Amino acid sequence: xxxxxxxxxxxxxxxxxxxxxxxKKYADFWNAPIPDYTFGGxxxxxxxxxxxxxxxxxxxxxxxxxxIYVIRKIMVKNEK
Numbered sequence: 001x002x003x004x005x006x007x008x009x010x011x012x013x014x015x016x017x018x019x020x021x022x023x024k025k026y027a028d029f030w031n032a033p034i035p036d037y038t039f040g041g042x043x044x045x046x047x048x049x050x051x052x053x054x055x056x057x058x059x060x061x062x063x064x065x066x067x068i069y070v071i072r073k074i075m076v077k078n079e080k
Contacts, residue, residue, distance in 0.1 A: 009027050034052070
């Protein structure tokens with residue numbers, strides 16, 4: 001099944017009986033850069049899926065570290 005909280009509009013409609021208005025409005029606003037955390041999709045060999053999942057996690061960590069670094073630089077710059 002789907003990961004908790006990563007449901008598509010169709011899945012939410014089955015679970016809740018309706019789709020929230022905000023989700024209808026913004027559902028197609030953002031597409032994941034690495035859908036399902038894999039480069040080859042569900043048909044890819046298990047080794048490719050595992051490596052893709054690890055790379056996705058590392059990329060996520062790098063993005064978070066970069067954002068924190070930029071925010072810290074801005075805060076230090078504003079203190080001077």
